[in-house]
Amino acid sequence: MRAWGLTGVLVLLVVVNWADKAVFGLVAQPLAKEFGLTSAQIGLVGSAFFLAFTVGGFFAGVLHKWMSLRWLLVLLSLGWAASMIPLVVVAGFGMLLFTRMMLGFFEGPAGALVHTGVYSWHPAEKRGLPGAFLASGASIAKIAIAPLMALAVASWGWRATFVILAGVGVVWCVLWLFTWKEGPYMQRPVRESERETTTATDSVVVAKVPLTKIFFTPTFLGALAAVFTMYALITVVLTWL
Structure with a gap:
């Protein structure tokens, strides 16, 4: 049950992530x-x-080498929250451009990291369903949360909506800090000095694979083409529709 509870916490983070993305289309006009x-x-x-x-x-990968997943996701979520506030105080095109780029930069690593967290609690052969739940976070944000944000914009204005989103990000951090624990399937790379001495531990140990080998696999190239098409549509929808 703990595995699915923590999966739910990370799905909530995905919902917050996509709500922060979607709000711009709602307040653009x-x-x-x-x-x-x-x-x-x-x-x-x-x-x-x-x-x-x-x-x-x-x-994403570089940051995860420097920080634990617990504090890294707190940093990112607080970064999202912080990006909402400056525009409320100092409004204008320059600040809008800066804060949206700040939000984008802090949101960039989140997709890979939430999968890392969820997959640490599920074995490889059973990751399809939790992965689908993570993907559903985007739909939840667009179907359930976007109407609520539109109502908030209409009732209280866009500034209040930005403050609410910032507050939600902070609340998620508190929930995360009180609940998160690294799962038994967390993977870490093997250092050269560990290859002969490594035995079974609490974490799954995997060998390093060159990035060039990954980048030219048919699976990666196919996924890249699919994601490129998806985000081309998302960019238009979240900006204009």
């Missing part, structure tokens, strides 16, 4: 009206977010 933004500027902000998101994604 109020922001454009208040700040006098053009369609080109709105499009630039949307594109800049996903550019920073892409760059940030490359830091």
